[in-house]
Amino acid sequence: MTMAFFASCGGGEATTEQAPQQVQQSEPEATGDIAEITIEGNDMMVYDLKTIEVTEGQTVKLTLKHVGTMAKEVMGHNWVLLNQGVDKASFAGAAITAVDNDYIPADKAGDMIAHTKTLGGGEETTIEFDAPAVGDYEFICSFPGHYAMMTGIFTVKAK
Ligand code: CU
Numbered sequence: 001m002t003m004a005f006f007a008s009c010g011g012g013e014a015t016t017e018q019a020p021q022q023v024q025q026s027e028p029e030a031t032g033d034i035a036e037i038t039i040e041g042n043d044m045m046v047y048d049l050k051t052i053e054v055t056e057g058q059t060v061k062l063t064l065k066h067v068g069t070m071a072k073e074v075m076g077h078n079w080v081l082l083n084q085g086v087d088k089a090s091f092a093g094a095a096i097t098a099v100d101n102d103y104i105p106a107d108k109a110g111d112m113i114a115h116t117k118t119l120g121g122g123e124e125t126t127i128e129f130d131a132p133a134v135g136d137y138e139f140i141c142s143f144p145g146h147y148a149m150m151t152g153i154f155t156v157k158a159k
Contacts, residue, residue, distance in 0.1 A: 035131070036061045041077035041141060041150065043068030043121065050152040052139070056159055058131045064116045065124040072120030076143040078103060080115040081129075081154055088140055088147055095142035103142045118143060134158045 035054040041047055041064065054060055064079045082091060094105035102118040114129035134156050141150035 033057075034059050034061055036063075038063045038065065039079060040065045040067045041079075041119075042066075043070045043075055045075070045146055045149050047141070047150050047152060051155065052152065053155045053157060054131045056131055056134050056156050059128055060114075060131050061126060061128050062114075062116070063124060063126040064119060066119040066121050069121040072118060072123075076103070076118040076120060077141050077146070077150065078116050078118040078143065079127075079139060080104070080142050081113040081132075081137055081139045083111055083113055083132075084135060084137060086111040086138075088138060088151065092140065092142055092144075092147040095147075096144045098142075103144070105142075113137065115142075131156050 035058045037049075037052055037054070037060060039047055039049045039052070039062065062079065064077065066075075066077050068075060080091075080095075082088065091105070091108055091111055094108050095103045098105040104112075104115055104118075113132050114127055116125050116127050119125060137154040137156070139152055139154050140147040143150075
């Protein structure tokens with residue numbers, strides 16, 4: 001194991017391209033810059049969170065877990081964060097026809113701040129996105145028929 005590095009061109013800057021895979025303590029979770037959220041959906045068509053709160057400027061790292069056992073085709077869940085002013089019902093109506101795109105309507109891309117893929121029972125997925133501007137936003141599951149029950153408020157508070 002070599003611990004010595006020699007600068008070959010006098011720049012004085014050593015850049016490490018590849019970080020080791022081992023877990024290190026150098027990056028604590030509570031940096032203040034990342035909001036880690038876990039939300040669950042189940043076979044009863046319910047999210048375990050009705051409200052989510054983050055702070056402006058944060059990166060949101062959101063994990064969706066489908067804690068049920070039912071298949072994606074009959075009880076699929078996703079998590080879609082809608083822009084302010086978007087009508088949930090019309091968005092969900094468009095999503096019904098987007099079966100081949102995970103119930104994410106491509107022509108409504110401008111309505112969404114972020115979204116996960118659609119999961120079946122036992123699956124999970126994580127997305128990262130920048131918190132939008134301070135305010136309240138609605139989130140839904142866009143699987144057909146779910147948005148009325150599977151919805152909540154995503155709040156971005158000021159620093
Ligand atoms: Cu759902």
